[in-house]
Amino acid sequence: xxxxxxxxxxxxxxxxxxxINCTYQTSGFNGLFWYQQHAGEAPTFLxxxxxxxxxxxxxxxxxxxxxxxxxxxxxxxxQMKDSASYLCAVGPGNTPLVFGKGTRxxxxx
Amino acid sequence: xxxxxxxxxxxxxxxxxxxTLACHQTWNHNxxxxxxxxxxxxxxxxxxxxGVHDTNKGEVSDGYSVSRSNTEDLPLTLESAASSxxxxxxxxSSPRGGSDTQYFGxxxxxxxx
Numbered sequence: 099x100x101x102x103x104x105x106x107x108x109x110x111x112x113x114x115x116x117x118i119n120c121t122y123q124t125s126g127f128n129g130l131f132w133y134q135q136h137a138g139e140a141p142t143f144l145x146x147x148x149x150x151x152x153x154x155x156x157x158x159x160x161x162x163x164x165x166x167x168x169x170x171x172x173x174x175x176x177q178m179k180d181s182a183s184y185l186c187a188v189g190p191g192n193t194p195l196v197f198g199k200g201t202r203x204x205x206x207x
Numbered sequence: 208x209x210x211x212x213x214x215x216x217x218x219x220x221x222x223x224x225x226x227t228l229a230c231h232q233t234w235n236h237n238x239x240x241x242x243x244x245x246x247x248x249x250x251x252x253x254x255x256x257x258g259v260h261d262t263n264k265g266e267v268s269d270g271y272s273v274s275r276s277n278t279e280d281l282p283l284t285l286e287s288a289a290s291s292x293x294x295x296x297x298x299x300s301s302p303r304g305g306s307d308t309q310y311f312g313x314x315x316x317x318x319x320x
Contacts, residue, residue, distance in 0.1 A: 128306040140297060140311040141250070185250070189306025194240055194265070199249035 100124045102198035104186050109204045110176055118171045118201045120186035128189040132160055132171045135183045135200065144184075145171070173203075181205045209234040213298050213312040221320055226285040228315050230298030238301045239281040240309060241265075241273065243294040250297065256281055288319045 101123045110116040122130070129148040133141040147153055147162035147169065159172040173180055183200040190196060211232040220226050230239065241253040252265030254273040262273050270292060272284045285292055295316050299309040 128304075131308065140313050143308050143310065146308060191306055192304060193306070194238075194252055194255050195306060195309060197242075197250040199247070 100188070100190065100196045102186055102188060102196060104184075104198045104201045106199070107202045107204070109206060110173075112176055112178060112205055112207050114176050115172065115174050116176060116203065118173075118184050118186075118203065120169045120171075120198060122167050122169070122186070122188045122198075124188045124190045124196060126191035126193075127164060128191045130160075130162055130169045131187040131189065131195060132158075132169075133185040133187065133197075135185060137182070141185055176205050178205050178207070211298060211300055211310060211312040213296075213315050215315060216313065217316050219318045219320065220288050222288060222290060224288050226288050226317065228283045228285075228296055228298075228317070230281050230283065230312055231279055232298075232300045232312075233279065234300060234302065234310070235278060236300035236302045236310075237278065238303070238307070239275070240299045240301075241271070241281065241283045242297045242299065243267065243292075244297060244314075245294050253283065253296075254281075285317075288317075290319050293317060293319045 104120045132144040135141040145160040152161045157174045162169045185200045186198040187195040214229045237258045240255040242250045251267045256275040298312040301307040301309045
């Protein structure tokens, strides 16, 4: 079976750092994806990890440990516009991405 | 610029009616997907296609159908709309295999009364 877990909600302060965790159990693994979704909008691609380690892209970084079935998305220097849902998704292989239910992040002043 | 579009953006219909939601992409991607998104459930896969004339059932396919007659379009049909199908529907496409990065359309908000 496929199972992806991430916290439902998080709150963080503007200018701070926040880490959103994702654990997964899937029948195969061909990469882990993070998407951002603002309220009322479509998900947009943020990052992709297929090898263990940290991938940095500006204020956003994503980490993967395949042996632990674990990933996190790190957001630095939080801005109000970062308030959104963050979706973790796993590519099992030849079948489509499996999405977690998303983490709703609220950035407060 | 290449893009993926959905129409209509908003739709209100009555129980029992047939409804078709359109999805059109100009990226020439082989793979296309339909999801529904509901509070508490996240994105759930309805149907997907890996190329012309190919269609596959997803996690929540009952009551829905798709057909793929060309690369650009994957319309989603609700044969007999039910109130449980009130949701936001997203279409997505990807260039390579099933586990490749997906790019989403803007969504259709469907209300079944």
